[in-house]
Amino acid sequence: MISSTNQAHIPVLVTWCNPFILPKILEKVQLLSSDTKEFTPDKNQFAFIKWKVVGADDQVVDVEGEAVCAVGQTTCPLNVLLRKDDIPEYASSFLVQLPAPEDSAAGYRVNDASKVANVTMLPSDYPDGLVQFAQTSLLKTVGKNERSVRLEVQRIKGKGQTVQVDYATKSVDTPQSIAGVRVYSALDKADYSAVSGKLLFDANVESQYLVISLSPVTASDNPYPKMFQVVLGNPTSGASLNKVMSVANVTIVETDEQKFWDIRAEALLPQMTDNNINNLINDLKTTVGNDRSLSNNELHVTEYILDLMIQEGEIRPLPLATKKGILSIFCELLDPTRTDSTRGQYELIKLFERFTFICLTNQSCQTPEATDDNKELLMFDNECTYVRFGVARWYPDYINGFEYKGLKQDYFNVPIQLLDTTAEGGVNSANPMCQDVHFIEYSSEQWFNPNANNLLLAQKVLTFSIRGRTFGTISSPVKFRVNTDNRRITARRAQCVYFEESTQAWTSGSVCRATNDLNLDLGIDSFVDCECSHLSSYAVQAQTSDPNLVWYPIWFFISCFIAMTGLALAILSHHICSIYSMFAANLLMHMCFATMATEICYVVAAYISPEILVPPTADDNSRCIILGLFTHYFFLAQFTWMFTQAINFWKILVLNDEHTDRKYVLYFLTGWGLPAIIVAAFYVITYNLYKFVYNVPENYIYGDVNLYGEMCFIVNPYAALGGVIGPILVCLFVIGIAFIHAFQVTPQWQAYDDVYRGRYNINEVRTILFFWATIILTWLWGGLHMAYGELWMLIFFCIFNTILGLFALVVYCALRNPCLPCFRPQKASYSLDITGGSSADGMQYHPRPPSVTGSLKGSRASLINESWERDSTGVPNGQMRVKRTPASNGNIYVSAPGGKTGPYVGGDDDVDSQEFDDLIFALKTGGSGIAPSETSSHDQDGAFPAIQAGGSPGYEMRRISIADTHL
Known part of the structure; x- marks a missing residue:
């Protein structure tokens, strides 16, 4: 109460907050009046009471000021602001004086007897010192082979007194969970030697050290890591004890894990500054990169450190370089070549999803111009090989129906009616509200698959989620596509799946299905189109590749080279060394040339197919078509020449036709013309079926036959049946009939020499049949391997192919050489x-x-x-x-x-x-x-x-x- 008389008694009371926590904050000085009379000034009148601080100019922010007293106020608070500093100070006093008003019309008068208040400040900033463990000793980590640990104890703030402080070791009673790791108790007299005593700090001494002995030889059976504590207490000479930093945890860990625990200790610094975070990122990235076999404990500590950085990013925006640094650590943990505990680690999935959202901290709500282009997203797509993602803060109207475009023409479509724009904050709703969304595209299934074998097609996982929202089954399905360079997928091998978080496993249930089954059956599409009525992470689960699948290693080319060399030498010896050749032998050389040409085409196709094969979405497949046509033609020519020779033998052996050489032109047209007619008819028919019946790319009649990007030939199995297998079976059927008939009249021809001069027919016919059988078996295994890629099939192909080459070299180049009689004794x-x-x-x-x-x-x-x-x-x-x-x-x-x-x-x-x-x-x-x-x-x-x-x-x-x- 401010009285209009001079008898008002105005005592002064000073209050402040807890001096042990915040000893120098804003202090409030209240002027209280014991007079019960009220002074009612004129309406709207205020009194401005001046005050002044005396004797504390370096302790207060302002040495004078005014307190405003309104009409009817009985107390008028005035605020004296003290300066904030870290200087230890003992108790001190200063005066707050109320000067008399200079103007009698000020509305108040000051009682001279009580116009001064004595303000006493308690000791601040620990003038007698504050005892604690150093930051580096609070969380001390030592390897299991260390024999001692050294801890630093500090005396900060005031240092003028001599101070003693007690210390003692202490065992942990029960196992504790620290950074996601179960830490066991280190036992006295087994893992360490218990000690206790006093540390003496002389005047102006800041630090003292204590050493505790460890016992790695007699270590207890408790698993690592294990921990004991060192406790400080009872400081003397008025010193205070920092309760938070008076207990040091000493953790004994595996030697390989020590670096991770040291980084965790750095992460627990009082302040998470950008510089501290960047240092943590560099240390953690180097450590994770160097350790390719993380243990479970190391991974849990890594996750704990990442979580601390993400928490900081959720509070304030982190620099772009810092976010990219965190992403690089996740990228290292996603590496599919790692065989450590990162496989199937579901916690990393959730942690990474939280990380993507920190890119939106303090971002404003966006209104994209187009909802089907990734440029409207905040994209991170070039920083990591195994993952890319985009985030956005949009109204529900722009989230519905958005199409995320992934790598290799993959995509993900959000259902058009996923969010209710009226009830959930649409642009035109009563309360518009933005939602945070992310689209994550994994190119590694490392975190989703606990097994070593790859389960997912192209290791592709597509994830979509809205922050703070949990969806289960949805009415409108999401749609997505997964492409692959490996088209070895069919409806029974490829299955659309989603990741069930409750079981942490992939499942399809009844909510996911493939929508392009027909094209998968035909071997046309190199992708799987899916739709799922569930909101989660999505993928295509494909049959795991057999580890025995082998394509065309170096020994394949060696066997083909042996076959080509043997056939080439047989052909050259027949023509260059010929003196008087038989007609049947001439026909045989045509077949040898067709086989050699097939070997050449096969080797060329195996060598260059990985480079010339293109996906069905490409426009130019001409190189594969040309190569496929040549291979197709010569492959059939082998069997049409067997067919031609069989007809010739039938006429000679069964019909006793002595003049089959007069039909050479007919035989030539049959051997070389018939496969050309078959290939031409095959291409025309298949082209029209592809274009007008099945509506599939007609330029891919020849393409990736084994669907692994290794061989260029006929893609469709039904086309291969009609264009290759069918004609070959017809030829083999005719061959079988002709020789069954011929062997029924064996005595009629067995003693003649219709194949090679001076060599009995019975022996030469059997030799030719063996030669043909070798060719047939060679390409039987070659075709099976082309389709299935099994190692044992390729082994059989190479064995028979080598036999084929050696047989041609020995029999038809050496033993049947026309010049051989020149080296025999003359008769x-x-x-x-x-x-x-x-x-x-x-x-x-x-x-x-x-x-x-x-x-x-x-x-x-x-x-x-x-x-x-x-x-x-x-x-x-x-x-x-x-x-x-x-x-x-x-x-x-x-x-x-x-x-x-x-x-x-x-x-x-x-x-x-x-x-x-x-x-x-x-x-x-x-x-x-x-x-x-x-x-x-x-x-x-x-x-x-x-x-x-x-x-x-x-x-x-x-x-x-x-x-x-x-x-």
Whole structure:
């Protein structure tokens, strides 16, 4: 009460807050009046009472001021503001004086007897000192092999007194959870030696140290980490004890984990400044990067440190560089090559989702111009290989229906009716309210899959969430697409799934399904389109690749090189070294060339396919089409030439056709033209089916056949069945029928040499069939491996392919080489004298070089079955004996009657002898020219005498070359 008289008693009372916590804050000085009389000034009148501080100019902010007293006020507070500082100070006093008003109209008068208030300040800032553990010793970590630990005790603030403080070790009674890690008790006399005592601080001494012995040799059985405490107490000389920092925790940990615990101690500094956070990021990133096998304890400590930084980011905006640094640590933990405790760590998923939202701290609500472009999001897409995300603070109107565009043409569509814009703060609602959203695109399933095998297609996970909102099943499904470079996916292998947080596992239930099943069945799409009626994290769960899948390693190329070399040398030796080639062998070389060309195309395709294969969304697939056409053509040509050879053998062996070489043009058109017709018809039909029936990209008839980006060939399995497998089966069927028929009449042809001169048909036919079987088995395993990629299939392919090359090299290049007879011993031969000379001149010995040996066209003279000979000639065995030899000699040995070397005289024998000589001449010359008998002066008729086994003086052993006959 401010009185209008001078008798007002105005005592002064000073109050302040707890001096031990905030000893120098704003102090309030209240002027109280004991007078009960009220002074009622005029309406709207105020009194301004001046005050002044005396004797504390360096302690107060203002040394003078005014207190405003309104009408009817009984007390008028005046505020004296004390300065804030960290200087230790003992108790002191100053005066607050009320000067008399200078103007009598001020509305108040001051009682001179009580116009001064004595204000006493209690001691502040611990003038006798504050004892505590140093920050670096509060959370002390030592490795399990250390033998001692050293702790620092500080005396801060006042240092003028000598102070003692007690210390003692203390065991932890029960295990504790620290930073997500279960910490056990370190036992006295086992893990450490208990100590107690006093630390003395002389005047002006700030720090003292105490050392505690550890016992790693006699350590207790309690698991690491384990902990004990050191406690301070009872400081003397008026010193205070910092209750918060009077207990030090000493943690004994595994040596490898010590660095993580040290970083945690740094993270618990009193203030989380940007500089401190950046230091933590650098230390933690280096430690996590160097340790590729984090233990569970190390990971929990890492999560604790990240959580502290994220908490700071939720309070205030962090610099962009700091946020990118935190993201780099998450990126390191997402590395799919890690095989440590980060696998299947659900806590990291939730922690990362919280991190994405700190990018919106203090952000204003945005109104995007377009709702289908990532540029409207705050994107972080170049900082990490394994994750990218975008965040936004939008009204519900802009969240509904938004399409997030991911990498490799993936996308995620938010349902149009996800949020009720009227009830949930839409732009036009009564209370518009923004929502924080994020879109996360993982390219690693490290945190979602606890197993070593990859479960998700392309390791892609798409996550969408709204801060503070929990959704379960939703009425309108979300839609998303996951692409992959590996199109080895079908409806039964690919399944759309969402992440169930309650079970921490992927599930599809009845709420997720693939919407492009048909194209997956046809092997067309390289992506899976999904829709899910559940709001969570999404992925496509694909069948895990078999670890035995192998494509085209170096030993594949080696086996193909062996096969190509063997075939090439066989072809070259046949053409360059040829002296007199058989027609069947010529056809065989065509097939060898087709096989060699197929090997070349296969090797080229295996080598360059990973570079030329393009996804179905690309426009230009011309390189793969060209390569696929060549491979397709030569692959079929192998079997069409087997088909052609089978027809040729059927005509020779079954029909006894001696002149199949006259059909060479027809055979050539069949062998090389038929696969061209098949490939052309296949491409035209498939092109039209793709374009007009199935509405799929017609430029991808040839593409990634094994769906792993390794081989360019026919993509669709049904197309491959009709364009490759079907024609081959038809060819093999015809081949089988032809040779079944041929082997039913084996005695008819087995002793001839229709394939290679001087080599029996029975052996050569079996050799060719073995050769064909090797080619068929080689490409059987090659085709199966192309489709399935199994290691054992490739092994079988390489084995048979190597056998194929070596067989061609040994048999058709070396053993069947036409020049081989040049290196054999030379044999003597006899020639028939057809000049009509004496019998002594008619039998002459000549060395016979192989180049002039008579060839057997059709080789039907080289028979070895005497029974067949008797049946076919009708001559008794006692009358004629023909010795069959391999066709390399190409002659008939006739055991003629008699053994004389001179002329034989007797009756008609001379005439018969002349006619026989004419017959032999005709046989040797093929009927052309004039026989020597035509020049004789007489022509005699008569029956050809029987040739007796006993011999005749008119005939001798003769070796006759025959041009073209079966006789």
